[in-house]
Amino acid sequence: MGKRIMPRAALCAAIVAVVPALSACGGVKDPQPDVVAGKQLFVQKCGACHTLNRANTKGTQGPDLDDAFQQSLKEGFGETAVRGVVYKQILYPNRLKNAQGIKMPAKLVSGQDAHDVAAYVASVAAKSGRDSGRLASAVRAAGGGTAVEKNGTISIPADPNGQLAYTYAKATGSTGPVTIAMPNRSGTGHDIVIDGLGKGSVVSKGVSSFKATLRPGKYTYYCSVPGHRAAGMQGTLTVR
Structure with missing residues (x-):
């Protein structure tokens, strides 16, 4: 509606x-x-x-x-x-x-x-x-903590309870090749995007991901599904 x-x-x-x-x-x-x-x-x-x-x-x-x-x-x-x-x-x-x-x-x-x-x-x-x-x-607030790169992958799950948020509002990584992955266990479709680096597909009960080469700096990751970023589904990736 x-x-x-x-x-x-x-x-x-x-x-x-x-x-x-x-x-x-x-x-x-x-x-x-x-x-x-x-x-x-x-x-x-x-x-x-x-x-x-x-x-x-x-x-x-x-x-x-x-x-x-x-x-x-x-x-x-x-x-x-x-x-x-x-x-x-x-x-x-x-x-x-x-x-x-x-x-x-x-x-x-x-x-x-x-x-x-x-x-x-x-x-x-x-x-x-x-x-x-x-x-x-009753519902645990999403968006706390920091996702850390592990074995060449930065995993930033969508909130499994259906909130318009990632489970991590922050992420860290190192320079070089990496996979940005967003596991989504909820039935609400989400993706993960970093402008200039890549965009995963919109998925529900699956994984949205893309490969990128990181350089030092700060990047904003977000969900491009209409209305989701405006509702707060975004975070900051810091690369050192």
Whole structure:
């Protein structure tokens, strides 16, 4: 979905439509949702496309979920109504495409997982600050530490949880021939690029790599998939 794949008027209409059904059954009928699991799944499955402040996701291919629900929440629509809308959108997403011609696939998560994701999004959408308690540590922050050249290869993995980040925000190497490799265990497509040196292919559940000859200096490596670098998927390689 693009940023305005669900315009505010359509969002409000969806909320209005879902409220009677929720009221009739006394709310969303499902076991107690696990918002910790919901956060983990949201980051893994949805964060590459959606911005959500509390989840620290910065995807731009889909709607900014804080912005999408802010006005409706101000107008008095409660968390239960928002939860119902999110759940419905997960299972039966809007058919419109975003600016890149991409539309949200149906049922990225399903069953209890869909309820967990919807409950988490509804509980934090349009809220400032940070998650606390178990939610604060539900997803390990990416981008710490330094990747070091080993046996002629500098390995800079993509975050395995689906965050728009590499696991290392820094890397070091020595002059001469080297392979720059980006293992990616997530289902979100990423690549690794250093302008003037090389570009790996976009892969999911694979390895993006290229060979280069390094000279002393500092280089920026980044993901060229639209929106990923802007969301913070980049780092600095230092060659001595």
